[in-house]
Amino acid sequence: MKLSELLNAGDGVAIAIIPEEEDDSNSWDVFIINTKDKDLKNVLVTSDGYGEIENQKRKTSTLRWFFEILPTQSYAVVEPILEEVFGLTNEYWVSYYVDDVMYDRKFVFLPESIQQANLVNIPVINKKGILIK
DSSP: OOHHHHHTTTTTEEEEEEEOSSSSSOOEEEEEEEOSSSOEEEEEEEEEEEEEETTEEEEOOOEEEEEEEEOTTEEEEEEEEOGGGTTSEEEEEEEEEETTEEEEEEEEEOTTOOSGGGOEEETTTTEEEEEEO
């Protein structure tokens, strides 16, 4: 594999946080999205929240999610996310294989970035949400 291919290998993988449209519960879900032209295999997503709320240090539990295959041009729900942690830094580490090569990326949602004012159209899912690609 060429160096340029390795440097761009993370392109096409994204994390989105999307509000539920069906109810008024203000619930949001975290999605992993594969817009690559190849399947992602053995996908591991680790989520963490940390920071301060009302001048008190807070940290969420570290959660891990595994997907055997995430086909090309598809997505999967990783986890629900509570509005109570929107004031924290929410970090998602994603590791996956493409063509027997392992890649990993970190996606960071800064405090207060998860809000209605920041919604954009999310590719593949075709809903409005917060996107990091």
